[in-house]
Amino acid sequence: MPEVLIGFPRAFVEFGDPGDNCQVFRCDLTWLTSRWACIYGQGCQGIYTDRPNDGCCTLGAHFADAEDEKRVGKAVRQLKRSQWQYKQDARVGGWAEEEHPEHLAEGELPGRKTRVIDGACIFLNRPGFPAGQGCALHLLALSQGRDFLETKPDVCWQLPIRRQFRTVTRTDDTSYTEITIGEYGRDGWGPGGADLDWYCSSNTEAHHGVRPVYEENRAELIALMGPAAYQVLVEMCQAFESRRGPAMRHPADPAP
Numbered sequence: 001m002p003e004v005l006i007g008f009p010r011a012f013v014e015f016g017d018p019g020d021n022c023q024v025f026r027c028d029l030t031w032l033t034s035r036w037a038c039i040y041g042q043g044c045q046g047i048y049t050d051r052p053n054d055g056c057c058t059l060g061a062h063f064a065d066a067e068d069e070k071r072v073g074k075a076v077r078q079l080k081r082s083q084w085q086y087k088q089d090a091r092v093g094g095w096a097e098e099e100h101p102e103h104l105a106e107g108e109l110p111g112r113k114t115r116v117i118d119g120a121c122i123f124l125n126r127p128g129f130p131a132g133q134g135c136a137l138h139l140l141a142l143s144q145g146r147d148f149l150e151t152k153p154d155v156c157w158q159l160p161i162r163r164q165f166r167t168v169t170r171t172d173d174t175s176y177t178e179i180t181i182g183e184y185g186r187d188g189w190g191p192g193g194a195d196l197d198w199y200c201s202s203n204t205e206a207h208h209g210v211r212p213v214y215e216e217n218r219a220e221l222i223a224l225m226g227p228a229a230y231q232v233l234v235e236m237c238q239a240f241e242s243r244r245g246p247a248m249r250h251p252a253d254p255a256p
Helices: 066-076 085-095 136-143 154-158 186-195 218-225 227-243
Strands: 012-019 020-028 094-100 111-112 163-167 175-183
Touching: 012 227, 020 227, 066 094, 066 111, 085 154, 154 163, 154 218, 163 218, 175 218
Parallel strands: 020 175
Antiparallel strands: 012 020, 094 111, 163 175
């Protein structure tokens, strides 16, 4: 079975945020030292069997907040028709929309997301498009020599890294913000995660990266943690790699 199901042992490390003494990072070393790498266009089967060329773009991307949507909007205005298959459709019907009520959990409020057209995100160029299939916003960043973190919605460049916040109260009634950096596995999608036909984060097919996640996704982690905290993380990951045994590796990684 190519996918490793959730529930396997993980190693975590905690350390204070060098830039904020009210924050503590809790990082999943098992995930961050794994050899996961995005394989879109190189074996990715898509999250649904009937949409194998969509990757994880079938449902559209939910914006983290108004600033996220605004930043993407600036990139949208720079896209050319040669780069974006659905540019004309966006001019007519827009490129963002409210979440459909039938897709919301009970009590959940609708949010903003990229528009879905022809069964997938409006920014997804389909197979056969002259500029190539894949995200038009990603293509824009590459064509301009920019990092795609600057053009794509937050959720798109973060996945499958997951950042979570919670308030922790100590026994002396003081508190701090705990920031967890880990794997955005199936469970991160809530009950709907079990309905995905294929998923990459703990799939052996996607664990053949040349470098570990903490190195390969350096830009994303710096954006999520800050440069000082990221440097501490690198030292923690390197120390973990030097002493871990086979049982401490991510189970989706190839055998040493």
